[in-house]
Amino acid sequence: MGKYRAVIGLEMHCELKSNSKVFSSARNSYNEIPNDNVRPVDMAFPGTLPVVNKKCVRDALMMSMVLNCEQPEYIYFDRKNYYYPDLPKGYQITQMASPVGVHGKIEIECDKKRIPVTIHDIHLEEDAASLDHYYDTSCIDYNRAGVPLLELVTEPCFSSAEEAVAFLEHMRSAYKYCGVSEADTKKGQIRCDVNVSIMDKEATEFGTRVEVKNINSFGNVYDAINYEIKRQSELKEQGRYDEVEQETRRFDEESGTTIRMRSKVDAIDYKYFVDPNIPKFKIEASWLEEIKKDIPMLALERKDKYMADYGLSDYDASVIVKEKEYADYFEKCIDLGIDAKKASNWLTTQILGEINHEEIGLSEFFLTPEYLKQIVDAIEAGTISSKQAKEIFYKAVEEKKEPKSFISSDMAQISNREELENIIVEILAKNAVQVEQYKNGKDNLFDYFVGQVMKETRGKANPVITKEILKQRLQ
Numbered sequence: 001m002g003k004y005r006a007v008i009g010l011e012m013h014c015e016l017k018s019n020s021k022v023f024s025s026a027r028n029s030y031n032e033i034p035n036d037n038v039r040p041v042d043m044a045f046p047g048t049l050p051v052v053n054k055k056c057v058r059d060a061l062m063m064s065m066v067l068n069c070e071q072p073e074y075i076y077f078d079r080k081n082y083y084y085p086d087l088p089k090g091y092q093i094t095q096m097a098s099p100v101g102v103h104g105k106i107e108i109e110c111d112k113k114r115i116p117v118t119i120h121d122i123h124l125e126e127d128a129a130s131l132d133h134y135y136d137t138s139c140i141d142y143n144r145a146g147v148p149l150l151e152l153v154t155e156p157c158f159s160s161a162e163e164a165v166a167f168l169e170h171m172r173s174a175y176k177y178c179g180v181s182e183a184d185t186k187k188g189q190i191r192c193d194v195n196v197s198i199m200d201k202e203a204t205e206f207g208t209r210v211e212v213k214n215i216n217s218f219g220n221v222y223d224a225i226n227y228e229i230k231r232q233s234e235l236k237e238q239g240r241y242d243e244v245e246q247e248t249r250r251f252d253e254e255s256g257t258t259i260r261m262r263s264k265v266d267a268i269d270y271k272y273f274v275d276p277n278i279p280k281f282k283i284e285a286s287w288l289e290e291i292k293k294d295i296p297m298l299a300l301e302r303k304d305k306y307m308a309d310y311g312l313s314d315y316d317a318s319v320i321v322k323e324k325e326y327a328d329y330f331e332k333c334i335d336l337g338i339d340a341k342k343a344s345n346w347l348t349t350q351i352l353g354e355i356n357h358e359e360i361g362l363s364e365f366f367l368t369p370e371y372l373k374q375i376v377d378a379i380e381a382g383t384i385s386s387k388q389a390k391e392i393f394y395k396a397v398e399e400k401k402e403p404k405s406f407i408s409s410d411m412a413q414i415s416n417r418e419e420l421e422n423i424i425v426e427i428l429a430k431n432a433v434q435v436e437q438y439k440n441g442k443d444n445l446f447d448y449f450v451g452q453v454m455k456e457t458r459g460k461a462n463p464v465i466t467k468e469i470l471k472q473r474l475q
């Protein structure tokens, strides 16, 4: 198998977040009640007309810029004609001739290395309705009809399942950072087609590509690619490469294999033409500038910055940029003057531990960066020990009270050797009998002395120094 080189291209569909659908005023939200988010235009009633949702176009243009694509001068849409029961118009409104973005190029990270990815195009389109199949009937649910979809098509630029999935993860993160989609695979918001071919290592021409359609998780993308590489390689090895056909397959989760659906040798002719019901819309350069300004710094860029500027480890920086709200929290801490390493430690251990435990988002978490600063400052001032700091952290979170209210000036630990010596000398003098017994072999009295010191200092004596002094004095 290692004899061959794999070539992979991806098509990634991602549902956009918006109040209303891309061409109608129906709500765009998850709805358990079938046919509840529906307007007549979604059902293709005669005489209804589509109206383009400007917010969806804006978000699509934003992603086009994130991918460093070229944007067109005019926005318009095409009709892709085909018949399917969940497509009542008999065509899908999409972009073929003039997509929101073409010729993109980005860099992603895979296995700690940077690799270039080339983007063929990214275009805005509408989702189809969905079918629910029952024993002897099938029902159509129009809730999904007209949900905005961004389809992104890469060039065949990946050479392994790892690279392909790293790209999908990169894009999921970018969609979320830009706030244009929840990009939740569990909610079916991302669906992928993968195209796989193999070729001899020294060959200059690509092999025959096989398309595996409609994969709904990145794990399945990974498995489908590896299965196809293996299947095609084995056929080639056996001299049966002519059996690798240009075809469409699907991934079967149960067996972890791909199954042939149909041949793709004769491409379907969709008879594309410009949708005459949607006027051409000029994209002003000033609008593009505005959109560009709203693009936040993305995960990989922030990770590089955290490692270079604050000396965070690759691991810690990766954990922090995993979600934009983690990274924003971290940056707020820095703005407040909290030491970066300390902020990173609190965030990646206590704070993420707590929100995972409570199953909430960081934005819902009680302990804001401002509150964290109260704790960090108190440690720095020597008012509390780091052990006390953790206790205060959990108390504040539990009781939803600001950490300050648990910090008082008399909490300071006594670490001053001289001060402790004086206290200990006094205690030993008061307990002459026990000292005698200890010296005669009653070892377990040691803890008794420690206890007396703690009692005298109301728990504030530094335990390590206390034990050191006691050991010396009792020799």
Ligand code: ADP
Pocket (backbone or CB within 6 Å): 007, 008, 009, 010, 011, 153, 154, 155, 156, 157, 195, 196, 197, 206, 207, 208, 209, 210, 211
């Ligand atoms: P279709 O409509 O047939 O799906 P597209 O142009 O939308 O065609 O998608 C083609 C996809 O196939 C792209 O992602 C492209 O990178 C990929 N691709 C093209 N040639 C190959 C190949 N030889 N091996 C693997 N992937 C390929």
Ligand code: MG
Pocket (backbone or CB within 6 Å): 011, 193, 211
């Ligand atoms: Mg395709």
